[in-house]
Amino acid sequence: MTSLLEHPRGAEPGKPGDRSAFYFEQHTRLSDSPNGLGKNGARYGRTGVIHTPHGDIQTPAFVPVATQAAMKAVLPESMKQLGAQCLLSNAFHLFERPGEDVLDAAGGLAKFMNWDGPTFTDSGGFQVLSLGAGFKKTLAMDVTGLKSDDVIADGKERRAFVDEDGVTFKSPLNGSLHRFSAEISMGIQHKIGADIMFSFDELTTLMNTRQYQEESIERTFRWAKRCVAEHKRLTEERLGKPYQALYGVVQGANYEDLRRRAAAQIASLDFDGVGIGGAIEKRIIGETCAWICDAMPENRPRHVLGIAAVDDIFACVENGGDTFDCVAPARCGRNGAIYTRHGRYNVKRAENKFAFTPLEEGCDCYTCTHYTRAYVDHCLRAREFDGFTLATIHNERFFVKLLDDIRASIDGGYFEEFRDETMAHYYENGSRG
Numbered sequence: 001m002t003s004l005l006e007h008p009r010g011a012e013p014g015k016p017g018d019r020s021a022f023y024f025e026q027h028t029r030l031s032d033s034p035n036g037l038g039k040n041g042a043r044y045g046r047t048g049v050i051h052t053p054h055g056d057i058q059t060p061a062f063v064p065v066a067t068q069a070a071m072k073a074v075l076p077e078s079m080k081q082l083g084a085q086c087l088l089s090n091a092f093h094l095f096e097r098p099g100e101d102v103l104d105a106a107g108g109l110a111k112f113m114n115w116d117g118p119t120f121t122d123s124g125g126f127q128v129l130s131l132g133a134g135f136k137k138t139l140a141m142d143v144t145g146l147k148s149d150d151v152i153a154d155g156k157e158r159r160a161f162v163d164e165d166g167v168t169f170k171s172p173l174n175g176s177l178h179r180f181s182a183e184i185s186m187g188i189q190h191k192i193g194a195d196i197m198f199s200f201d202e203l204t205t206l207m208n209t210r211q212y213q214e215e216s217i218e219r220t221f222r223w224a225k226r227c228v229a230e231h232k233r234l235t236e237e238r239l240g241k242p243y244q245a246l247y248g249v250v251q252g253a254n255y256e257d258l259r260r261r262a263a264a265q266i267a268s269l270d271f272d273g274v275g276i277g278g279a280i281e282k283r284i285i286g287e288t289c290a291w292i293c294d295a296m297p298e299n300r301p302r303h304v305l306g307i308a309a310v311d312d313i314f315a316c317v318e319n320g321g322d323t324f325d326c327v328a329p330a331r332c333g334r335n336g337a338i339y340t341r342h343g344r345y346n347v348k349r350a351e352n353k354f355a356f357t358p359l360e361e362g363c364d365c366y367t368c369t370h371y372t373r374a375y376v377d378h379c380l381r382a383r384e385f386d387g388f389t390l391a392t393i394h395n396e397r398f399f400v401k402l403l404d405d406i407r408a409s410i411d412g413g414y415f416e417e418f419r420d421e422t423m424a425h426y427y428e429n430g431s432r433g
């Protein structure tokens with residue numbers, strides 16, 4: 001069998017990427033189950049398969065984040081072994097280094113990092129725009145706005161400025177000035193070569209005014225149209241490459257009417273899938289997904305960008321999310337926070353110094369079947385990279401398996417029982433996140 005890493009589907013010398021290599025195949029709908037219809041019938045949860053040039057993704061699926069084309073102390077081989085189906089990298093970071101030309105010359109993101117499977121890149125919009133204001137990710141439209149905008153972090157310099165055409169920002173690496181726009185983001189993402197890309201959108205926060213949110217979704221819609229046009233042009237121009245799918249991103253913060261309007265706008269364009277993005281209020285995260293699914297054709301896969309907590313994952317799966325990326329398992333793991341079925345704990349607590357037991361009893365991951373809490377605690381305290389490796393492997397396995405189990409529960413017709421039982425155990429000790 002030929003490796004998809006070397007010979008991705010739908011790539012032929014001298015020809016544009018074959019779009020038919022990317023499609024979503026729906027299996028079981030939650031609403032097909034005997035008591036499937038939830039509140040207002042808005043239950044979009046489902047299982048399926050996203051077919052991509054570099055392989056299939058069984059959904060719902062967890063997408064680990066390899067920000068700079070690396071999992072920080074865990075090799076792609078280990079990610080494969082723990083069951084990860086796909087990885088997401090960040091277009092902005094790869095643009096900063098090593099530069100998209102290096103990835104293009106290497107044969108694309110997957111080949112560059114020796115990952116034999118599907119990959120995603122986000123558009124860079126989030127990173128570029130979150131340079132705006134230090135910690136609160138707020139933006140200024142122009143200098144006048146900047147002067148009267150009091151939500152910038154104290155002592156922070158605003159580094160990103162939005163205009164109709166795109167965003168100007170100062171590089172956090174070296175302070176030089178750069179531009180990002182729909183066309184620039186598409187050019188970078190095409191060269192990076194992930195199977196699934198996102199359109200360049202404007203990130204807003206829950207603190208922005210309603211008027212600003214309205215202007216922002218209209219601007220994001222105009223950028224989305226430009227992304228689709230540039231994506232088609234690049235697909236035709238870059239011959240011999242596998243087809244890269246493009247997802248449109250729906251913004252609109254916590255306003256139902258804006259989310260619905262943005263979803264209808266994105267649904268009207270020729271995207272391959274949809275990204276549910278931006279600031280979402282936790283309390284209405286499931287409803288937000290459902291509002292968007294109301295407008296989306298069923299054959300387009302739905303990705304929820306940057307999700308964090310176990311309860312959020314259940315809410316989003318139930319309301320139509322197919323894939324979910326999150327940096328938390330790796331980032332928290334490096335700080336010693338360990339996810340288990342009974343909530344999160346910190347392995348660096350004193351009682352683990354002599355705990356010659358696994359991070360989680362019964363876990364099938366490489367860490368838990370070979371190492372002890374005492375050893376992981378020691379490595380993390382000594383700042384040995386092995387501690388990062390071991391904690392990350394366990395935490396990533398936790399989320400990969402959670403989504404695998406959710407998928408089985410939807411196919412098996414016991415999603416609600418599984419959800420209630422899992423949530424009861426996970427939050428029984430007051431775990432946050």
Ligand SMILES: [Zn+2]
Pocket residue numbers: 359360363364365366367368369393394397
């Ligand atoms: Zn484990």
